[in-house]
Structure formats: structure tokens, C-alpha cells
Amino acid sequence: MFKYTQYENLVMTFKLKVFKKWFIQSSVRANNTLNSVSQEESGLKNFNDIPGPKCYPVIGTLHKYFPLIGDYDAEALDKNAWLNWRKYGDLVKEFPGVRLLHVYDPDDIASVFRQDDRYPARRSHVAMRDYRLRKPDVYNTGGLLSTNGPEWWKLRSTFQKNFTSPQSVKVHVGSTDAIVQELVNFIRDSFVEGEDFLPYLNRLNLEVIGLIAFNERFNSFSDKEQEPDSRSSKTIAAAFGSNSGIMKLDKGFLWKLFRTPLYRQLEESQAYLEKTATEILLNRVHFYETESIQDNSLLCSFLQQSNIDLKDIVGMMVDILMAAIDTTAYATSFALYHLARNPECQEKMLKEIYALLSTKDSGITPNIISKAVYTRSCVKESLRLNPVSIGVGRFLQKDIILKEYLIPAGTVIVTQNMVASRLPQYVRDPMVFKPERWIRGSPDYENIHPFLSLPFGFGPRSCIARRLAEQNMCITLMWLLREFELKWIGGELGVRTLLINKPDKQVSLSFVSRNI
Numbered sequence: 001m002f003k004y005t006q007y008e009n010l011v012m013t014f015k016l017k018v019f020k021k022w023f024i025q026s027s028v029r030a031n032n033t034l035n036s037v038s039q040e041e042s043g044l045k046n047f048n049d050i051p052g053p054k055c056y057p058v059i060g061t062l063h064k065y066f067p068l069i070g071d072y073d074a075e076a077l078d079k080n081a082w083l084n085w086r087k088y089g090d091l092v093k094e095f096p097g098v099r100l101l102h103v104y105d106p107d108d109i110a111s112v113f114r115q116d117d118r119y120p121a122r123r124s125h126v127a128m129r130d131y132r133l134r135k136p137d138v139y140n141t142g143g144l145l146s147t148n149g150p151e152w153w154k155l156r157s158t159f160q161k162n163f164t165s166p167q168s169v170k171v172h173v174g175s176t177d178a179i180v181q182e183l184v185n186f187i188r189d190s191f192v193e194g195e196d197f198l199p200y201l202n203r204l205n206l207e208v209i210g211l212i213a214f215n216e217r218f219n220s221f222s223d224k225e226q227e228p229d230s231r232s233s234k235t236i237a238a239a240f241g242s243n244s245g246i247m248k249l250d251k252g253f254l255w256k257l258f259r260t261p262l263y264r265q266l267e268e269s270q271a272y273l274e275k276t277a278t279e280i281l282l283n284r285v286h287f288y289e290t291e292s293i294q295d296n297s298l299l300c301s302f303l304q305q306s307n308i309d310l311k312d313i314v315g316m317m318v319d320i321l322m323a324a325i326d327t328t329a330y331a332t333s334f335a336l337y338h339l340a341r342n343p344e345c346q347e348k349m350l351k352e353i354y355a356l357l358s359t360k361d362s363g364i365t366p367n368i369i370s371k372a373v374y375t376r377s378c379v380k381e382s383l384r385l386n387p388v389s390i391g392v393g394r395f396l397q398k399d400i401i402l403k404e405y406l407i408p409a410g411t412v413i414v415t416q417n418m419v420a421s422r423l424p425q426y427v428r429d430p431m432v433f434k435p436e437r438w439i440r441g442s443p444d445y446e447n448i449h450p451f452l453s454l455p456f457g458f459g460p461r462s463c464i465a466r467r468l469a470e471q472n473m474c475i476t477l478m479w480l481l482r483e484f485e486l487k488w489i490g491g492e493l494g495v496r497t498l499l500i501n502k503p504d505k506q507v508s509l510s511f512v513s514r515n516i
């Protein structure tokens with residue numbers, strides 16, 4: 001009979017322990033979750049061991065954001081993120097009121113998205129959600145931006161049909177083209193060199209989204225509408241007023257106790273957007289009832305679906321006004337900045353435009369956009385260097401593993417794509433604006449990690465209007481370059497991180513007519 005010696009017993013126990021650890025770790029890796037497995041047994045490292053700034057009871061790492069004593073600037077999150085990466089590495093934990101993890105390595109970013117839930121969640125727009133849920137006469141939900149879970153999917157699947165399909169986006173090329181011509185005429189007739197160009201890009205994008213989404217013209221380039229108390233000026237201000245407070249309110253808690261000035265700013269700007277949306281909606285409902293005329297607007301398509309509640313349409317219209325104007329205007333500002341500062345890229349893009357748009361009378365078509373490879377690469381490259389958001393936020397709904405650490409459910413993840421996209425280990429000469437790096441067949445083509453630059457997010461929760469936004473940017477850039485030589489007459493342009501990344505200085509462009 002086989003007899004264990006003491007020594008054999010010890011070896012067997014050790015082997016069993018190693019096997020158990022290996023078995024648990026590999027089953028965890030296979031399932032990518034740890035729901036039923038004790039972390040200690042798995043040998044995974046604890047979340048609290050992830051490096052990060054010092055955390056105190058109650059305030060966590062919020063002290064870093066306090067004026068005077070803190071070394072973080074709440075409006076320079078890109079810089080904070082870069083400093084954190086230098087100091088702590090590829091994973092950085094923080095506790096600014098919630099358990100937060102910054103993720104820099106694109107392999108880890110891929111891992112976050114691959115392990116994402118069926119209903120990917122974000123923890124953002126919390127105060128806006130609170131505001132909307134307190135107005136059940138106007139809204140059914142907190143809206144697409146702030147809602148999570150099956151309720152989010154119900155909204156998303158209802159509204160996304162006409163946003164996302166290539167066919168439904170191409171329908172809007174002609175109308176966008178016509179509005180960009182209004183901007184071109186405005187620059188020729190009225191733009192004064194030295195003025196900030198950003199407000200006019202806001203007007204352009206209000207006009208474009210007004211027409212595409214609601215079949216509504218704001219006439220924002222008219223003298224009357226340029227007045228501060230006009231409908232277009234107030235709508236643009238309300239969209240900014242809503243967006244600019246979101247992130248600070250997400251981090252804070254005082255607004256839960258009383259109406260802080262920032263919460264009141266949010267209330268007022270939401271109320272204005274809501275008023276604009278409701279007026280447009282009521283006009284349209286009446287119009288469609290009496291005229292039964294069809295148009296290509298998103299609103300018309302929403303109204304054609306019998307199962308949509310009008311309150312959900314109001315919520316979606318407000319979300320559109322909030323999400324469309326500043327984002328596209330900032331993204332276009334940075335693209336113009338990079339093109340103006342890189343005359344050789346401007347030349348190449350112009351060559352492509354001349355080949356595709358031989359005369360000024362030719363309109364841009366979907367076919368032209370699909371052939372405008374260099375233009376599209378300029379958009380991509382500009383969004384790599386200057387994405388509208390520093391990264392993508394996700395609220396973990398199950399435990400996941402990153403770099404041998406157990407990241408528990410309930411953690412807020414921020415993928416730091418902007419910082420990573422500017423690191424030499426991932427991109428050659430990362431700070432150089434080089435559209436060719438995206439063009440297959442070009443000697444400068446680089447096989448860039450697919451999770452490095454994610455300006456529109458990723459997966460089922462990614463930007464609902466990605467195609468539309470890219471199309472609008474291409475049309476704007478093509479006409480501005482076709483008509484004018486761009487020169488940058490300002491200083492280096494950085495970002496203010498106000499949920500979305502606003503240029504930190506005025507957009508100082510000189511437009512020299514080409515007359516060809």
C-alpha cells in the first residue's frame with residue numbers, strides 16, 4: 001500500500017495549492033469575471049494596491065482638486081492624467097468621491113471594452129438626470145446621455161435607426177453642403193481677421209443639426225440672430241451652460257443638499273433647451289398633422305414611429321442640442337488649427353479637393369466624401385491629437401482583471417486615450433500632425449493599435465452620431481480649404497477639459513481667398 005511520508009504530504013499540499021491558484025486564475029481569465037471567486041484564493045492583486053495619489057478618509061483624493069492646495073486643475077484633466085501616468089504608470093487609481101481607475105495601455109483599454117456589459121454604463125450627467133427626473137411632466141427618463149441599463153437600451157434602440165445607418169446619413173450631405181456655403185459667404189462678407197472663429201463654428205453646427213435633426217432653420221448667421229438675446233445665441237449658450245457644468249457636478253455632492261450656483265446654471269440652460277425643443281416639436285406635430293408632408297429630418301422619422309412617447313422625443317431633442325453643437329465645433333476648430341499650421345498637409349488636401357470638386361459650383365456628394373481619403377485622414381489625425389473627450393468613461397457592472405489586478409464592479413473606468421495617443425511607444429513622432437499615418441499604402445502608414453484613438457467611444461454605447469459628425473466635419477473642411485488659404489495667427493492651442501475639450505484660447509485664423 002502507498003504510504004505518504006511527511007515530506008510527500010508537504011509536496012502534495014504545495015502542488016495542490018499551486019494547481020488551485022492556477023485553476024482559479026485561468027478560469028477567471030477565461031470568464032474574465034470574478035463574481036464567485038475569492039480574490040485571495042485567485043492570487044490576484046488588490047485594487048487598493050494600484051498606484052495613485054494619496055487618499056484621505058472622507059475626501060479621498062479630492063484634495064488634489066482644491067484651489068490653492070491641490071496640484072490638479074479640474075479644467076486640465078489631460079495634464080493631470082499625463083502627470084499621473086509619469087508618476088504611477090499604466091493604471092492609476094483615484095477616489096474623487098467614487099472609486100476611479102485611469103487606464104492608459106491600449107491593450108488594457110481593449111480589455112475594458114471586451115469585458116463590457118450587454119448594456120454598457122457610464123456614470124455621468126448625474127445632476128442632469130436628477131433635474132429631468134424631477135420634471136415628470138416633461139421627461140420620462142434622464143435621457144440617452146445619463147440613463148443606464150435596459151432603460152438606456154430602450155431609448156437607444158428606438159432612436160439610433162436613423163442616426164447610424166450609412167444610407168440615412170448620406171441623405172443629409174446636400175443640406176449640410178448648402179449651410180457650409182452660408183458660412184463661406186459670411187467669412188467673405190463679414191468675418192474680421194483677429195476675431196475668434198469658434199462662435200461661428202458653433203453657429204454653423206447649430207444650423208446643420210437644426211436642419212438635419214428637426215428641419216428647423218435658426219438663421220444664425222443673420223445680424224438679428226447674432227444678437228445675444230436671439231434664439232440661436234441663447235440655444236448655443238444653453239448647450240454650453242449644460243455641458244460645462246456636468247463634470248464638476250458629477251464630482252460634487254453639495255448640489256444634492258441645496259441648489260448650488262452650478263446646479264442652477266444647469267437648470268436654467270436645460271430649461272431653455274427644453275423650451276426650444278418643445279416649441280419646435282409642437283410646431284412640427286401640428287405641421288405633420290395638417291400637411292402630412294415628409295422630410296428627411298430625424299424628428300420626422302421619430303414621429304413616424306408609433307411607439308414613441310412625445311416626452312421621450314423631447315428628451316432626445318435636448319440631448320441632440322447638447323451633444324451636437326460644441327463637440328463638432330471644437331473638433332473642427334482643432335482640425336483647422338492643425339491644417340493651418342501644416343501648410344504641406346493643407347496643400348495635399350487642396351490637391352485632393354481640386355480633383356474632386358473641380359469648380360466652385362460643384363456640390364459635395366456622398367461619393368465625393370467617400371473618395372476624399374486625405375481629408376478623412378486629416379479628421380482622424382486631428383481627433384487623435386485633439387479628441388473632444390480625454391477618453392471614454394465606463395461604470396463597471398462586474399469584476400474584471402487588468403494587469404493581474406482585480407478591478408471590482410462599481411469602479412468607474414476612464415480610458416486615457418488622449419494621453420496614450422500622444423506617447424511615442426504607440427505612435428511615431430506622436431506630436432506631429434501626420435494624416436498619412438492613417439493611409440494604407442502610404443510610406444508613412446502605421447499600424448496603430450485599434451484601441452488607441454477612440455474619439456467616438458466604442459461599442460453599443462459609442463457616439464450615436466459618429467457618421468453624421470465625421471461627414472459634417474469633412475464637408476466643412478473641404479469647402480473652407482477650397483475657398484481659402486488658412487493661416488494660424490494665434491499661439492499654440494491647448495484644451496480646457498469641460499467634459500468636452502474646448503480650445504483654451506481663441507481660434508485665430510486668417511482666411512485668404514483663393515479665387516480659383
Ligand code: HEM
Pocket residue numbers: 122144145156209319320323324325327328331387388389391392393454455456457458459460461462463464465466468469470
Ligand atoms: C466630432 C463630434 C463628436 C464627437 C467627437 C463625439 C464623441 C462622443 C463620445 C466620445 C461619446 C461617448 C461614447 C462612449 O461612451 O463610448 C458620445 C456619445 C454621444 N454622442 Fe457624440 N460626439 C460628437 C458629435 C455628436 C453629435 C453631432 C451628436 C448628435 C447629433 C452626438 C450625440 C451623442 C449622444 C446622444 C451620445 C450618447 C450615446 C449613448 O449614451 O448611447 N454626438 N459622443
